[in-house]
Amino acid sequence: MRTVHSQEYFQQAEKVLVGGVNSPVRSFKNVGGVPLVMKYGRGAKLYDYDNNAWTDYCLSWGALILGHAHPNVVLSAKRTLEKGTSFGTTTREEIEIAGHITTHVPSLELIRFVNSGTEATMSAVRLARGFTRRDMIVKFDGCYHGHFDDLLTAAGSGVAQLKKSSSLGIPQNHIDNTISLPYNDVSVLEQTLTKHKDTIACVIIEPVAGNMGVIPAQPEFLKRLRELTKQYGIILIFDEVMTGFRTSAGGAQADYGIIPDMTCLGKIIGAGFPVGAYGGRKDIMQCLAPLGGVYQAGTFSGNPVVMRAGLTGLRLLNAAFYQRLNDRCAAFVEDINGYFQASDIPAHIAHYKSMMSIRFRKEPVLDYADAQAAAGGSPEASLAQDGPRQGRAAAGGERYAQLFQHLLNAGIYWPPADLEAFFVSGAHTKKDLEHLANALKNFFKNEKCQISN
C-alpha cells in the first residue's frame, strides 16, 4: 500500500504533537512503521490521505458499534448543532438520553454525564469514597480504567508485594491507597476484602476485561465479588466504558445478572463523540453536588450535540441488531478457531460477543499474567515497563507486530498494540469477516511453514 501522504502528515504531526499523537496507543511504537493519518470513515472502512481503504477493527477503540458516520447519527448531530453548540444549562437532550440509558441499565437510578471514560471512573471513585468515608480502592491487574492517578496503580499479585505505579508523576499516597489483585482469583479476593473491609471504599472492575485482550470474568468470581462487597458495605463499581451497550443493551451486568452499586459508561453512548457517564444507586448518587458534599463539575458535560447523537445511536441498538452482530461474530470465531485447532496452530481468538483479541496459545487466558504469557512476553518483563499500555504491548513483541503488518498489507486496520481488543461493528459484512479470517489463516500458515523449514 502506498502511504506517502500519511508519512508526510505524520512527520508534521511529530513536530507539534507529543509523539505525533494525542493518545499513546495511537502510535505504532509497539508494531513498527509510521502511523496512518486518516481522512474520513464510512461504515466499516477508514480512508487515508493516499485514498487507501482500511477495514477498521479498532473503531475508535470500541466507540463505533454502528461503524463510521452512520447517516442517522450524522444528521441528528447536524440538526442539533444548528441550534447552538453548548449552553451550560440543562437541555432536553440530556433528559432523553438519561431516560434511555436508565431504562436499559436499571441499576443506574441516577446518572451524571461527563466528557470521557476517565472522568467517569475518577468521579465514581471519589463519590464512593465520599459515600463510605473510606480511602482504599481495589482494582484488578490488567484492567484499565483510564488515566486517573489512583487507578494507574498496579500492585502485582496481592497486597503483600511492593506496590508499583504504572506511570511516573503519581504521588506515593495515591499508590498506597490502591490494591490491585489478580483477575478471576476468588481466594485472593476473599482474603483481601476480609482483611481490609473497614478501609476499602470500592472495588472497580471491568466485568468483561477488554484491556488485557478479552477476558470475560468467571461468573463465580463476579458472584462472590458481589456477595463480599455487599457484606462489607464496599461499593461495587462496574466499569462498563467498553462493555456498555456493546455486549447487549443492558451491558455485561445484564448478561451476568449481577447488579453493581455504580456503573461507568463511555465510548458507545456518545456514538463517536467524547463522552462518559457514571451512575448507580440513588442514595449514593445523591451524595453528589448539588445534592450532597462530593464535588464534580464540567463546562461541557452533557453537551447537547453529543447527547443527541449518542441517543440516536443508542436507539438503533435493538435486540435484532445485537442478535445479528453477535451471531456474525460467533460464526467468525468458530471458523477461525476451528482452523487453528484443525491445523494444530497454537493460537486462538478470545472473544465476548463483538469484542475480540488474538492469543498466541491454545489454552484459555484467565488473568493478566496469562495474557502476557499468551502474548509472547513474561509478566516480569511487562511490570518492568513504565506505562501500563506500553508495558502490555511490549510484552507481546514481535509476533503481534508481524501480524499487525501482515493485516495492514491486506487492508485491515487492527489496534496497534497486542493486548488491546479489536471490535466488530454492525457495518462489517460477512465478507469483511471472511477477508479477516483468510488474512489470519495466511499469516499463521506462512509462520508454520517458516518454523517447520
Ligand SMILES: Cc1ncc(COP(=O)(O)O)c(C=O)c1O
Ligand atoms: C474499561 C475502560 N475504562 C475507562 C476507559 C477510559 O476512557 P477514556 O479513554 O474515554 O478516558 C477506557 C478506555 O479505553 C476503558 O477501556
